[in-house]
Amino acid sequence: METEQLAVSLDGLRAIADATFRLTFSFAKSESRLKSEIRSVADEIQDIAGLLHRLSLLVSGLGENEDQISDVNTTPTPLISCRRTLERLEGSLRRRTHESDGDGHEQKGRTDLKWPFTTAWTADLLNELGEHKQTISRGLYADSVEELLQILSKGKSAMVISDEDWVSEAFTDFLQSTGHYSGSIYKVLNRFIRVREEDYIKIQKRYKHFHIQTDLFQDQQFEAWLSKGGSHLWLTAPPGCGRTAFTGALVRETFQRRRPNTIVVPIYLEILQSYGQNLSLLGTIVAQVARQSQSAFELLSQYRQSGEPTMLHDKVGREELIALLWQMSKSFDHVLVIVDCDRHRAFGIMQIITTLIKDSKELAPNFSLAVVSQDYEIVRDSWNELSTHVEITPTVACLQTFAATELERRVRTGALRLERPAMKDDAIRKLSVVDDYV
Structure with a gap:
């Protein structure tokens, strides 16, 4: 990495830190419940921005007396980790500073800002920011750019937030932001959901060091899927090529780039507790959608009170849950569902995936599905017609x-x-x- 490139990278990271600080500080002024903790987060980010500015000046000064460095060709991992932490925090906060105008879908600023994270999550964030600050501050004692890069490369790459932030959002958004913690709410959700939060965290930790970068995330097909309903993706990879790790990267990218009033529902079939493949999948989807909005939750609660034939008759339950999903989807501008198909369970849900894609065209035009699986010949023709097929070819x-x-x-x-x-x-x-x- 040339000295100029490193300086530019540091300046870019500082700009992200500045923007994230301003957003965080706006929440500190509005939120009373965790005001002290949020202010501490803002202070840490402000400190990081200041250290990055000093580090950039140091690099520029050291670079005047040094030749181009040829043995380092990547940004130090701790700086990449710091950037991801700040970008994802900024993205999460920015989505909550805007609300949707129901008719024209125009976005307007909100004044009733509520910090979207739990006390424990905020504490983890503070610890992570502290580690980033400590790593960056050590670099200020370097006597050469090469020594600086060595110091930064030895720093701890904290990944707690970047690996688990979407799990926290998927499981706490509506419940936390409205202050609903009553047992009756969880009693309704737990009747349908067939996956535990700790299972999501466990599967993410399994691949926490497997950072995938792919051209797909810059492709127009992916952007179309992110930005409008009715767009569906079928992403295929051969066995043993890190399909589930790719799904994790896809989920993180989707959470980071989603638009306001858009929800993301990630499903890993391998951790789904089954009481019937189709009902297990559909029940988990509707429960995860319900916890994102009070109006959607009320629909699920009413359905449960009506008698829950879902649990008795697979066909009747399947049709009713799909109809319920389409009703609940009206509470949002866009619903994005990502399904990672475990090879042992994929065949059991192929029909239901086909039905969701077909029916959503007319009944829920704001619904989008992404399926990550092997290339199954049995559904290749029909899914190729209904969705955009992308082959994941690992290097x-x-x-x-x-x-x-x-x-x-x-x-x-x-x-x-x-x-x-x-x-x-x-x-x-x-x-x-x-x-x-x-």
């Missing part, structure tokens, strides 16, 4: 990173035993030397 580098992650996990959990501990470290070191991504 060798992507497979190496995935293999290193899986190796570390299996050794840690005891699923794989090696003769010497050093064998694992040697293998991971060799697999982790990568230069490109998907």
